[in-house]
Amino acid sequence: MSKFTALDCQRCPRGDNRGLVSSTESTHTEGIMRDSRILARFISFCLLLILTVGCTATAATPTGSSVNSIYSYKSPSSDGIGKVYYGREIANVMGYQGANWLARPSRLSEERSDMAVDALMLERDDVVADIGAGLGYISFQLAKWVDQGQVIAVDVQPEMLALLEAERDQYGVKNIETVLSTEADPNLPAESIDMAVMFDAYHEFAYPKEVMTGIAKALRPKGQVVLAEYRAENPLVLIKRHHKMTQRQVKKEMKAVGLRWIKTDDRLPQQHLMFFEKTAEALR
Numbered sequence: 001m002s003k004f005t006a007l008d009c010q011r012c013p014r015g016d017n018r019g020l021v022s023s024t025e026s027t028h029t030e031g032i033m034r035d036s037r038i039l040a041r042f043i044s045f046c047l048l049l050i051l052t053v054g055c056t057a058t059a060a061t062p063t064g065s066s067v068n069s070i071y072s073y074k075s076p077s078s079d080g081i082g083k084v085y086y087g088r089e090i091a092n093v094m095g096y097q098g099a100n101w102l103a104r105p106s107r108l109s110e111e112r113s114d115m116a117v118d119a120l121m122l123e124r125d126d127v128v129a130d131i132g133a134g135l136g137y138i139s140f141q142l143a144k145w146v147d148q149g150q151v152i153a154v155d156v157q158p159e160m161l162a163l164l165e166a167e168r169d170q171y172g173v174k175n176i177e178t179v180l181s182t183e184a185d186p187n188l189p190a191e192s193i194d195m196a197v198m199f200d201a202y203h204e205f206a207y208p209k210e211v212m213t214g215i216a217k218a219l220r221p222k223g224q225v226v227l228a229e230y231r232a233e234n235p236l237v238l239i240k241r242h243h244k245m246t247q248r249q250v251k252k253e254m255k256a257v258g259l260r261w262i263k264t265d266d267r268l269p270q271q272h273l274m275f276f277e278k279t280a281e282a283l284r
């Protein structure tokens with residue numbers, strides 16, 4: 001007489017039914033056991049599948065997670081994009097629709113960009129990249145200094161570059177070349193420039209680490225990077241919060257790409273003019 005139904009056997013802990021089964025029931029029991037083994041194998045297979053898929057998913061994450069680990073995200077401020085790099089929320093990009101502001105007549109006296117370009121100590125045959133050139137307010141001043149060299153005006157907005165090119169061609173300026181970059185790549189050949197300058201631009205790069213790495217690669221050995229950023233330490237500098245930077249923050253972010261701080265020139269009324277040089281670390 002059977003004491004166990006198939007259901008009962010499945011409920012039993014393994015081996016509990018051994019010895020309780022009569023010889024006439026053994027075939028049935030063996031069938032059940034075989035079914036149990038098949039079920040166990042099926043469950044093992046499913047577990048293996050889950051683990052494999054899980055591992056594959058984990059293996060696919062490193063690229064994403066290593067990139068994501070540089071940046072974090074928050075709800076955007078009125079002048080920011082909600083993306084945070086070394087504790088700083090990246091500013092939104094100034095659209096070409098506002099290009100007139102870059103050429104406002106009061107700008108020279110407000111910023112003294114003439115003194116800034118003077119402070120760069122450029123050689124006449126230098127190749128200097130103006131990253132985030134906009135409509136070329138700084139590029140044209142640089143072009144006068146490197147009259148035997150070249151200015152590479154780089155920007156992500158083709159409309160800005162078109163404005164620059166129109167003025168360049170109108171005045172017959174021969175030593176400015178434009179380069180359309182991407183948010184994450186300045187599109188400059190390796191070891192092709194003596195200096196990269198960023199006037200009021202770096203704080204709005206959506207991929208600062210990638211762009212600065214590209215710039216560092218484009219610098220010749222001992223090449224320099226110069227940033228002009230509105231002073232965030234000074235509340236009297238009436239520029240939106242995320243469009244200003246502290247010296248401490250700039251140094252931290254340049255160090256992250258192997259650029260060594262050399263000096264800060266304090267001659268400008270509202271901006272830090274900060275000089276960095278390429279180190280062996282940045283060469284890698």
Ligand SMILES: C[S@@+](CC[C@H](N)C(=O)[O-])C[C@H]1O[C@@H](n2cnc3c(N)ncnc32)[C@H](O)[C@@H]1O
Nearest residue numbers: 094102132133134137155156157183199201205
């Ligand atoms: C505030 S404007 C300054 C323009 C110019 N440097 C000047 O002082 O007149 C900032 C410029 O940076 C450009 N820009 C923003 N993100 C960039 C990036 N990732 N790479 C290159 N240019 C970028 C913008 O398109 C804009 O033209």
